[in-house]
Amino acid sequence: MLLIASLLAHSSLADIIKVGDGHPYSSVKEGLEAAAPFDTVLLADQTFYEINLRIEKPLTLTGTHQSIIDGELQDEILVIAADSVVVSGITIQNVGYSFIKDRAGIRVEEKDYAIIENCRLFNTFFGIYLQKSNHTIVRGNLIEGSDGSTETYTGNAIHLWYCEEALIEDNITRFHRDGIYLEFVNHSQVNRNVSFRNIRYGLHFMFSNHDDYTGNTFEDNGSGVAVMFSKWINMRHNKFINNWGSASFGLLLKEIYDGELSNNLFEDNTTAIHAEGANRILITQNIIRNNGWALKIMGNCFDNRITKNNFMGNNFNVATNSRQTMDTYEANYWDDYSGYDLDEDGFGDVPHRPVKLFAYIVERVPISIVMLRSLFIEMINVAEYIIPSLTPENLADSIPVLEPYQL
Amino acid sequence: MNKILKYGFLDLIRSNWLILYTAFYLIVSVGVLMANGDISKSVISLLNVIIILIPLIATLYGIIYYYNSRDYVEMLLAQPITRKSIFMGQFLGLSLSLSTSFVVGTLIPFVFFGVFRSAYLMHFLFLLIAGVFLTFIFCGLSYLLGLANDNKLKGFGLAILLWLFFAIVYDGVVVISLVKYEDYPLEKFTMLSTLINPIDLSRVFIMLKFDTAALFGYTGALFNKFFGSSLGVIVSVAALSLWSIIPTWLIVRTANKKDF
Amino acid sequence: MIRFEELSKSFGKLVVLDKVSATIPKGKIVAVLGPNGSGKTTLIKSLMGMVKPNAGQMYIGEQQINGQSNYRGTIDYLPQISRHPQNLTARELITMLEDIREQKGDARLFVDLFDLESHLDKHLHNLSGGTMQKVSIMLSLMFKNDILILDEPTNGLDPVAIIRLKDYLDEERKAGKTIIFTTHIIPLVEEIADEIIFLLEGHIYFQGSVSTLLSKENETNLERAIANVLLKTTSHE
Numbered sequence: 001m002l003l004i005a006s007l008l009a010h011s012s013l014a015d016i017i018k019v020g021d022g023h024p025y026s027s028v029k030e031g032l033e034a035a036a037p038f039d040t041v042l043l044a045d046q047t048f049y050e051i052n053l054r055i056e057k058p059l060t061l062t063g064t065h066q067s068i069i070d071g072e073l074q075d076e077i078l079v080i081a082a083d084s085v086v087v088s089g090i091t092i093q094n095v096g097y098s099f100i101k102d103r104a105g106i107r108v109e110e111k112d113y114a115i116i117e118n119c120r121l122f123n124t125f126f127g128i129y130l131q132k133s134n135h136t137i138v139r140g141n142l143i144e145g146s147d148g149s150t151e152t153y154t155g156n157a158i159h160l161w162y163c164e165e166a167l168i169e170d171n172i173t174r175f176h177r178d179g180i181y182l183e184f185v186n187h188s189q190v191n192r193n194v195s196f197r198n199i200r201y202g203l204h205f206m207f208s209n210h211d212d213y214t215g216n217t218f219e220d221n222g223s224g225v226a227v228m229f230s231k232w233i234n235m236r237h238n239k240f241i242n243n244w245g246s247a248s249f250g251l252l253l254k255e256i257y258d259g260e261l262s263n264n265l266f267e268d269n270t271t272a273i274h275a276e277g278a279n280r281i282l283i284t285q286n287i288i289r290n291n292g293w294a295l296k297i298m299g300n301c302f303d304n305r306i307t308k309n310n311f312m313g314n315n316f317n318v319a320t321n322s323r324q325t326m327d328t329y330e331a332n333y334w335d336d337y338s339g340y341d342l343d344e345d346g347f348g349d350v351p352h353r354p355v356k357l358f359a360y361i362v363e364r365v366p367i368s369i370v371m372l373r374s375l376f377i378e379m380i381n382v383a384e385y386i387i388p389s390l391t392p393e394n395l396a397d398s399i400p401v402l403e404p405y406q407l
Numbered sequence: 408m409n410k411i412l413k414y415g416f417l418d419l420i421r422s423n424w425l426i427l428y429t430a431f432y433l434i435v436s437v438g439v440l441m442a443n444g445d446i447s448k449s450v451i452s453l454l455n456v457i458i459i460l461i462p463l464i465a466t467l468y469g470i471i472y473y474y475n476s477r478d479y480v481e482m483l484l485a486q487p488i489t490r491k492s493i494f495m496g497q498f499l500g501l502s503l504s505l506s507t508s509f510v511v512g513t514l515i516p517f518v519f520f521g522v523f524r525s526a527y528l529m530h531f532l533f534l535l536i537a538g539v540f541l542t543f544i545f546c547g548l549s550y551l552l553g554l555a556n557d558n559k560l561k562g563f564g565l566a567i568l569l570w571l572f573f574a575i576v577y578d579g580v581v582v583i584s585l586v587k588y589e590d591y592p593l594e595k596f597t598m599l600s601t602l603i604n605p606i607d608l609s610r611v612f613i614m615l616k617f618d619t620a621a622l623f624g625y626t627g628a629l630f631n632k633f634f635g636s637s638l639g640v641i642v643s644v645a646a647l648s649l650w651s652i653i654p655t656w657l658i659v660r661t662a663n664k665k666d667f
Numbered sequence: 668m669i670r671f672e673e674l675s676k677s678f679g680k681l682v683v684l685d686k687v688s689a690t691i692p693k694g695k696i697v698a699v700l701g702p703n704g705s706g707k708t709t710l711i712k713s714l715m716g717m718v719k720p721n722a723g724q725m726y727i728g729e730q731q732i733n734g735q736s737n738y739r740g741t742i743d744y745l746p747q748i749s750r751h752p753q754n755l756t757a758r759e760l761i762t763m764l765e766d767i768r769e770q771k772g773d774a775r776l777f778v779d780l781f782d783l784e785s786h787l788d789k790h791l792h793n794l795s796g797g798t799m800q801k802v803s804i805m806l807s808l809m810f811k812n813d814i815l816i817l818d819e820p821t822n823g824l825d826p827v828a829i830i831r832l833k834d835y836l837d838e839e840r841k842a843g844k845t846i847i848f849t850t851h852i853i854p855l856v857e858e859i860a861d862e863i864i865f866l867l868e869g870h871i872y873f874q875g876s877v878s879t880l881l882s883k884e885n886e887t888n889l890e891r892a893i894a895n896v897l898l899k900t901t902s903h904e
Contacts, residue, residue, distance in 0.1 A: 244618060244621055245621065246621055246631055246635075268618065270621060270622060292619070292621070292622045313448075315619065315622065361582065361585075361586060364586065364589060365585045365586055365589045365593070367585065367593050367594060367597050367630070368582055368585045368586070368597075369622055369623055370597055370601055370607075370611065370623055370630070371578055371581065371582055371607075372614070372619065372622070372623075373454065373455060373458075373610055373614070374578045374606075374607065374610060375458070375459050375574050375575055375578070376574075376575045376576075376578035376579045376582065377578065377582070378455075379575065380582075410763075410766055410767050411767070414752065414755075414763050414767075415752075417755075418752040418753075418754050418755055421754045422754055475753075476752070478746075478748055478749060478751070479751050479752050481717065481746050481748075481749070482746065482749055482751060482806075483767070484715065484716065484717045485715050485717070485739060485742070485744040485746065485807075486739055486740075486764070486767050486768055487736055487737050487738070487739040487740030487768060488736055488739075488767060489736045490736075664719065665719075666676075666678070666712070666717070666718040666719055667712065667717040667718065
């Protein structure tokens, strides 16, 4: 009788293994060992002090936010070492930092189809760490480092390394080094996340291709987003706000090709967009306002199209270190455009040259920024505008619009 | 001294020029407030106006006032009061009346616009403080030029040169030096050259209150320290005070030696 | 009594006063005469502390006054050209001077003397030159101090006003005041001066009564006597 019952129990497709005081299994480790593939391990509302938990079967680990696994600042906590594992709803906290090993709250170790959702991770050195794992979903998690930590002592909130087709969405990250970090990650989506007050970047791409990030908010990070050595990255409907520190930027584009940057909002950043070796990027329909520099575009950028953006209230709209440009500027709104529109077609009749001489000087001698708003500077700006001598002559918007776009 | 100051002030405050000057600030302040619809931006717009115009008006008005009041001063010299009282009184009366014009002219529109309830009250106060300092400094310098030059034409010419120098030429020399010596460490030089020119100093002092200061911090550790802490405010106010005190002291010194 | 001791003043290379010593007794009217540039105004301005002498001392009574300011409270001084804050009225200036000097002035006396009542509340820039001079005289003399110093007091005055001023000065002398004035109008000197100080090229050429000068120059007419002096000095050169 007992034998049959137990056989039945084990043979049913998805058992629920309850773990906690008063349940058959008092530790997560025991629960995970006892579980069969496709079972659900359900944690009670209590704190489990455990580390190095390996999930080696395709199962679901779940609980409530009061189901806490606490690593007591020792080694890492949860390692997913099987395909199709789901971790959801639980809280993971206190992973000790290490200089030799990237310890994480949850690590997916070269396995595919993991889903990590609605979890909370507090004070984990790295938060969620995916290595060589494909088709992963990381969704709705809250990942917080410890406030006041320095870059040295914290890792990234969501870290992806050699992954394909990941879906990272609706997460909130803060107080980590990078909010979301992707290295060698292709065909992935990063949507609707909020990264704020991270020490380095809100979102960071390295060597990653064919990825999209859409609808995210990057606020008050060391810098907003860095996209480096990557191709075919689409960046749409994001907000880059208040990345306002001495060397901060909203978005860094470095050695990247063939992307699109559209419908984003850049506001109150030291530099909204810093482009270095950026090529064939379409920059369109963005609102770029109240930044120190709206667009810093270095001479090694080619064939970018900057069109239909609103440039408003920035100290410098465009700055460059080059006397030539290979980029196209067309039909943008520039708040410092002083031309006219006699034929009333909505486009200014004279081209607008958005690089001020002062921007050029500051690019060469950064410290001369201290002369900002000096009468002398205003005078040479006007002189240069009329007779260009140092600023790139062909960097001009031939059909600037007179009214800002409604974006 | 107080009596001289009082009468000088009363005389000046009733003059048409000063009424015009007040009206100018009323109109400009109302104008920028209406155009920007926002106190912070209006303060920045006014910054551009005041760092150029206050020195210019103070310089011109100072030298004109000195020459126009020469005979009045001779009358005062016959009275049983010291030269220090006379000239300090005159200079302070002049500076105070111009400052009053400026403060009244800008304060009224900003108060109506609710500056006291806004988050930018300090920004506005910094603007007022810088404006008053600039008034005193350039009144002092031009009054001193008048005192040192009995030839009106020469005094007037020098006063205009003085303004041109501090408002434009000086910055030109600094910027050109920065570009020319771009390979050298320039932070201390730049810092010092900013402190030396009262117009640059006021400009930077006002911008200390704005986010723009972060753009300055970006250029080096010294700047970062200066613009990122209260150190900047303390040093600026100290330098502006020094700039106000030195011409005043020179006025008294020159006046004491001068034959009328 | 006013005393100068070896008073010297030069402006650059130009020596204006060269060791000038003189004593001006109390209760006399003394006219300081001399051609243009002879140092009349410089002498007076030195006394008033407006010009700083290079060397020498000045005394009023026993008090040395070089570099002092309080003594000016005992002097009524009318400068050669006196202008005042133009946006104030004469009445305000009276109050102002009373306030500055902390003395009470007898303005009424001069308002009556020069018929100024109707001008008291006008801004000064609305007054004519003559009226302005009358106002200046009022503002200078109303404190009724024991020493009066007047630099070209009759400038711009009409004959009636000159006579009234003359009478006034005469009365003040009778009251024991010391009066020093400069002028180009010789008859005025003949009429009221007890003594003449004649300055020539920074030196005192002559100090004494009108009659002494006349006899020294062998003339009966003061204007001629002065012309003689001037001719002699120019022929010396």
